[in-house]
Amino acid sequence: MNYWLIKSDPETYGWDEMKEDQETFWDGVRNYQARNFMKLMEIGDICLFYLSNKEKAICGEVVISKSFYQDPTTDDDKWVAVDVKFKRTYQKLIYLKDIKETEGLEQMHLVKNSRLSVSPVTPSEYKIISNLEAS
DNA sequence: GCCAACGTTGGC
């Protein structure tokens, strides 16, 4: 089982919509690096849901409910989508600012390459983030 | 709203 971080602009698709839909497909990724990570996602993998721009915080978790398939929003077979299911809302938002200040998280793609919309999270990073949520 | 960082495109 793997951990990931997926990014969404709340203006496009926010956490409230995710919660209401319960399940949705994650499409529209047009970046090879992100696409390659999506292809590695398996059912049951946990994705941290990050809100860019306005919030700049991780707000909860979703679970992969279907592994990659051709992105239905384009004819171009280069691109893929996955299905994700709502899991839970964090007790508090974990802000980018705090992530940057936390030891052990400075190597995260989110910190080093903020433009990558899908990125892997290591088990130890996941654990540190869980601790931040509980603290 | 600005701008840095990054990816992509296209001319040579």
Next chain:
DNA sequence: GCCAACGTTGGC
């Protein structure tokens, strides 16, 4: 195949 120009993203 190189690299300049351009577009997009996202933090500030």
